[in-house]
Amino acid sequence: MELTEAQTTELTGAEIVSRCLAEEGIELVFGYPGGAVLPIYDELFKQDKVKHILVRHEQAAVHAADAYSRCTQKVGVALVTSGPGVTNAVTGIATAYMDSIPLVVITGQVPTHAIGQDAFQEVDTVGITRPCVKHNILVKDVADIAPSIKKAFYLAGSGRPGPVVVDIPKDVTLEKANFFYPKSVSLRSYNTVTKGHSGQIRKAIQLLTQAKRPVIYSGGGIILGNAAAELTQLVRKLGFPCTNTLMGLGGYPATDPLFLGMLGMHGTYEANMAMQNCDVLIAIGARFDDRVIGNPKHFAQESRKIIHIDIDPSSISKRVRVDVPIVGDVKEVLTELNRQLDESSDRTDSDRTDDESLKQWWEQIGTWRSRDCLKFDRDSEIIKPQLVVERLYELTKGQDVYVTSDVGQHQMWAAQFFKFDEPRRWLNSGGLGTMGVGLPYAMGVQFAHPQSTVVCITGEASIQMCIQELSTAKQYRLPLKIVNLNNRYMGMVRQWQEFFHGNRYAESYMDALPDFVKLAQSYGHVGMQIDKPGDIDGALKEAFSRKDDLVFMDFVTDQTENVFPMVPGGKGLSEMILV
Amino acid sequence: MRHIISLLLENEAGALSRVSGLFSARGYNIESLTVAPTEDPSLSRMTIVTSGSDDVIEQINKQLNKLVDVVKVVDLSEGTHIERELMLVKVRAAGKDREEMKRISDIFRGRILDVTDKTYTIELTGTGAKLDAFIEALDKGAILETVRTGASGVGRGDRILKVQ
Ligand SMILES: Cc1ncc(C[n+]2csc(CCOP(=O)(O)OP(=O)(O)O)c2C)c(N)n1
Numbered sequence: 001m002e003l004t005e006a007q008t009t010e011l012t013g014a015e016i017v018s019r020c021l022a023e024e025g026i027e028l029v030f031g032y033p034g035g036a037v038l039p040i041y042d043e044l045f046k047q048d049k050v051k052h053i054l055v056r057h058e059q060a061a062v063h064a065a066d067a068y069s070r071c072t073q074k075v076g077v078a079l080v081t082s083g084p085g086v087t088n089a090v091t092g093i094a095t096a097y098m099d100s101i102p103l104v105v106i107t108g109q110v111p112t113h114a115i116g117q118d119a120f121q122e123v124d125t126v127g128i129t130r131p132c133v134k135h136n137i138l139v140k141d142v143a144d145i146a147p148s149i150k151k152a153f154y155l156a157g158s159g160r161p162g163p164v165v166v167d168i169p170k171d172v173t174l175e176k177a178n179f180f181y182p183k184s185v186s187l188r189s190y191n192t193v194t195k196g197h198s199g200q201i202r203k204a205i206q207l208l209t210q211a212k213r214p215v216i217y218s219g220g221g222i223i224l225g226n227a228a229a230e231l232t233q234l235v236r237k238l239g240f241p242c243t244n245t246l247m248g249l250g251g252y253p254a255t256d257p258l259f260l261g262m263l264g265m266h267g268t269y270e271a272n273m274a275m276q277n278c279d280v281l282i283a284i285g286a287r288f289d290d291r292v293i294g295n296p297k298h299f300a301q302e303s304r305k306i307i308h309i310d311i312d313p314s315s316i317s318k319r320v321r322v323d324v325p326i327v328g329d330v331k332e333v334l335t336e337l338n339r340q341l342d343e344s345s346d347r348t349d350s351d352r353t354d355d356e357s358l359k360q361w362w363e364q365i366g367t368w369r370s371r372d373c374l375k376f377d378r379d380s381e382i383i384k385p386q387l388v389v390e391r392l393y394e395l396t397k398g399q400d401v402y403v404t405s406d407v408g409q410h411q412m413w414a415a416q417f418f419k420f421d422e423p424r425r426w427l428n429s430g431g432l433g434t435m436g437v438g439l440p441y442a443m444g445v446q447f448a449h450p451q452s453t454v455v456c457i458t459g460e461a462s463i464q465m466c467i468q469e470l471s472t473a474k475q476y477r478l479p480l481k482i483v484n485l486n487n488r489y490m491g492m493v494r495q496w497q498e499f500f501h502g503n504r505y506a507e508s509y510m511d512a513l514p515d516f517v518k519l520a521q522s523y524g525h526v527g528m529q530i531d532k533p534g535d536i537d538g539a540l541k542e543a544f545s546r547k548d549d550l551v552f553m554d555f556v557t558d559q560t561e562n563v564f565p566m567v568p569g570g571k572g573l574s575e576m577i578l579v
Numbered sequence: 580m581r582h583i584i585s586l587l588l589e590n591e592a593g594a595l596s597r598v599s600g601l602f603s604a605r606g607y608n609i610e611s612l613t614v615a616p617t618e619d620p621s622l623s624r625m626t627i628v629t630s631g632s633d634d635v636i637e638q639i640n641k642q643l644n645k646l647v648d649v650v651k652v653v654d655l656s657e658g659t660h661i662e663r664e665l666m667l668v669k670v671r672a673a674g675k676d677r678e679e680m681k682r683i684s685d686i687f688r689g690r691i692l693d694v695t696d697k698t699y700t701i702e703l704t705g706t707g708a709k710l711d712a713f714i715e716a717l718d719k720g721a722i723l724e725t726v727r728t729g730a731s732g733v734g735r736g737d738r739i740l741k742v743q
Contacts (some may be wrong), residue, residue, distance in 0.1 A: 126593055131604050135647040138592070155647060188742060189589055189650040314641035317634070 001319040004222065013142040013173035014039035017106065020149040022049040023181040023323055028068060028447055029053070030061040034081025035121060037110025039173040048449050053447060053476065056468040058085050060440035062092020062163075063466070066101045067435035067437075067444025069428050073226065073401060075102040075157045076444070082170075083110045083121030086128065091434060093163050094132035098431025099247060102161035104152045104358075111171035112140055125167040134162030142175040147182055154185045159192035160312040161224060196309065196328035196336060203324045204282070204307045205340055211280035211305075213364075214240045217263065220247030221285015221310060221330050222429065228252070228423040230334035231284065237249040239358065241365055243271040245286050247430040252419035260365065261374075264292040265567045266412040269373035272565070272573040273327035275299075277364075282307040285330045288320045289431075290569075296320055298572025309333050351545055373565050373578055374416055383533050385410060385557045389417035389457065391536045392483060396542070399408035401453040402445045406462030409491035412563045414457040436465030439482070443469060446478045453481065453544065460486040460554075461510055470523040473550050481543050482552045484516060487559045495562045499577070512531055581610070581630045583732050585740050586643060587650045589622045590616050594648040598625065607631065607639055611664075611729025612689035617697055619705070622650065622742065626662075626731045628707075653740050655732045665702065666710045668717075669724040672699040676721060687713045688720065698723060706730075 006257050011019065017040050021029065032358070033041045044052050049369045055061045058080045065076030075095075080089045085106050095105050110119040126138045135155050137148045145168065152164040154360050172556045208214065216238075222231050235242045235258055243263040253261055261268035263275055275293070286292070293299045296319050308315075308322040309330055316325040326333055376386045403418055405411040405428040420426045427445065429437045442456040456463075463484055473480055485491075493508040517527030526549045530539045536555070543551035565576040588594045595614055609701065610628040614621055617624045629639060639680050645654045651691070655662070668689075672680040684691060684701045688707070695698035707730055714725065733739070 127596070130593075130597065130600055188646070190647050312645070314638060315644055318638060321634075 002064040007176055010176040011179045012039065012043075012176055013145050013168065013177060014043045016142070016145045016179050017149065017173065018047055018050065019042040020146055020181055021077065022047065024149070024153055026050050029077045029079050030064045030444070031057055031079030032058050032061055032081065032085060034085050034108060036082035036110060036170045037079060037085075039170065040079065040106070040108070040168075052079070052546065053472070055440070055472050057466065058088035059092045060443070060466050060469045060472070061434065062089045062103065063095065063107060063437050063440035064104075064444035064447070066092060066096040067104055067427050067441035068403065068448050069101050069103060070441075071424050071445045072448045073424070075104055075153055078103065078105045080105070080107055081121070082110055082125070083123050084213070086125045090129060090132065091128055091436075093165065095429050095432045095434045095437060096163045096527045097134070098162050099220060099429065101163065102156040104149070104156050105163060105165045107165055109138070109167045109169040112169045113171070115169065116374035121294045125165065129165045131163050132163075136165035136167065138167045139172055140169070142172050142177040145172065145177070146180060147185075150182045155190070159190075162444055178183070181203065192311070193265070193279055193327050194329040194332050196326040198336070200326045201325055201333065201336055201340060204326060204337065205344060207280050207305050207307060207324060208238065208282065208341075209344065210354075211240075211535065212354055213240070213277060213279040213361045214282070214358075215278040215280075216240050216242040216284065217245075217275060217280050217286055218242065218251050218284040219245040219286025222248055222251035222571050223423045225285055225311065225330040226423070227285070227331040227334050230331055230338060232340075233338050234334055237338065239543045241274055241362070243267070243428070245292055246415055248286060249415060249426045250423040253421040254419035255421055262415050263573075265294070266416065266563050266565065267369045267567075268416075268566055269442065269576060269578065270368040272576060273368045273569065274365055275434065276302055276572070276574040280305045280306055280307070282309070284309045284334070285311075290433060291321075293320065294567045294571050294573050294575070298575070301572070306326070355480050364576065365378065371578070376561070382558045383531065383536065383555055385452035385487065385535060385561055386413050386417055386553070388483060388485060388536055388555050388557070389413050392455065392457075392540060393418045395537065395540050396453060396455070399453060400449075400451070402427065402449065404438050404441035404445060404454070404456045406458040407433045407435045407492070408459045409487070409495065409561070409563050410457055410459045410462075412492075414484070418457075435462040438462055439466050439473075439480075440470045442480045442482070443473060443476075443478055447476070454478075454508050455481045455483060457483045457485065459491060460484055460488065460513055460516070461490045467519070470520065470550070471526060474524045477548065478550060479546070479548050480550045482550070484552065484554045486513075486554050487514070487531060487557045487561065488513065489559055491561075492563070494503045499566070499568065516552055516554040520550070524551040525552055527554065529550045529554045529556065541547070542573045580636070581628065582631075582636050582654055582656045583625045583730060584629060584639065584643070584654050585658065585732060586625045586627070586652045587617070587622050587740060587742060588625060589648040589650065590593075590621050591648060594623065595625075597646050597648055598627070598643065601642055602629075602716065605638070605642065607635065611727075613731050614731045619742075621739045624650065624740075626729070628730050650742055651740060653732055653734070653738075658738055659735040660732050660736060660738070661706055662706055662730045664707050664710055664728055664730045665704050666713070666725060667700060667702055668713070668722060668725045669698055669700045670717060671723060673697045676718075680721070683713075683716055687716070689713070
């Protein structure tokens, strides 16, 4: 039989998957094999454009892909098998979803004829992931694989980004179809607004120029929208105070005098007081969430005008009513805002920001700042965790360094004491608050930036949630620097128990800890334990001098230290507990 | 306040569960939900009757628009509109009640679709309030079974929900 041209270009579904990834320019796929994805693995094996990174748990595959995306702004890709592969991946997917990280997660599925039969390793992937994805697709026809993957990348990366799951039954990966990778997608049901409404922008400018006690509050949207430069321009042009959320750190240079530090539950006194007492607030790529403004009723007690710029209309007026909503891409809106501000400052008749009021506002902020809310005992004989982060910052200042963190007190100290001057240098799970992300995040970053220094600031409880990844780090020779702030407690849980549960430390003591030095060594890494404040610098320097080694630094820290300031849950921003 | 929201969505597997999942995940009320394909088989039209404060309704609209499968959303209650619901009621209709049942059905412009010597099955179309009134008018003990479709609606006059 003679083959027509069309037939000769027929590929199996699995080959189509691999070719789509190559066409999309994907360099790295993080994954873990299993029955339902074996045909795809077979195809990945046969080619060398797309490199596969084998993790030790599917959760880590998704976290690593997520981190890869956070630090490169590319779409991250993970590949897992059906059933348990998917359920393990769900924590990673939900983590990415909450922080709007663009991912494409390809999941194997049981063959189409077995779907719904309670087949071996079957779960309803589309059903189980639906509430924690931007979109998901079950591909039932081999001819739909390429369009579905294209659509997945488009959806993941455009608008407000997020994870997209593509679920492919095994038989579909074995059938054949012509391969054609679409150049673009257009969906009648999906439009993203990019340019802000010019009338709204004018209204915003009017408010900004009349403000007496202004604050600029920006979040992860600045990072995701690559708008740090535009934000910096805006803040400096106006001379207004700026605060960042946990997700927004690095969006505005932390060492700049106009920066008030992070706001929120563990934000600085000055940032929270300024938020509460301002008369004009401009929120940019931030969503007024409960960890940021505390109780919305308390927040609303002070009257202020709010301008809110966000790409997602549903983020606007969700928890707090705003006066000037601007839906659009933050970079485009800020560019336009900056342009119009320049124009209006050229005009002589425009109302100018009242310099005198602004000066008084800065004086007020100065008195809040002098409260020195992040102070801690620097002469302690026991290592204070804050000191470790501070020394880490001082010793790496100005270098090419990325910091990942887990969830707990150590995360807050990292956010408070490491001064991020650039976007995408700080990675943590802000929305879902997933313990265990630190190590896989560090891996994802190191894969993206092999020459950079990657530090993971973690706690002895968090690190154990994905500790198996020390093996992945060995396999791929990732010279990560792990800073374990070991207080022998789930410190953040212990802190809440101390403050709100009468010092009853229910199940928050980390008993039976491993010897982390030996543990690191058993994986083939370098381990160190540091228990004296005087040894911190030496240990860090030694760790950084070991360019090719993963170094696990186990810092034995003060068990009783708490994170301050703290806005207790349900309280208002100005109701902080201070040191 | 009660709102009646109409949407066009891709007629794809799982689209319905995205909408219903959104309502349950975010704690929105659903009083009724109806869905069927339109004259364009690639689209389904859904009518949702819900209630909530203005803030909640605003969020419902925004969240629905955010779903990738949802093509268009309108809140019919923002303008004048027509809504209709269909109900089938099986009632006891024996002996002396039989005549009375027929009479009430006629008053409400019901149609008797099925007859046995002991029962009538009555079809009734109208607004939810009319169907409620009919149920009220019946002797509770006479009702054997009821089934309602939930409301469907369209805007009056030139208000048209369509994909260009
Ligand atoms: C997966 C997961 N489970 C539980 C929690 C709740 N939680 C938040 S912080 C924390 C303790 C973290 O302890 P550790 O990693 O030692 O950090 P520390 O607070 O001591 O710095 C716990 C259990 C969580 N955030 N994530």
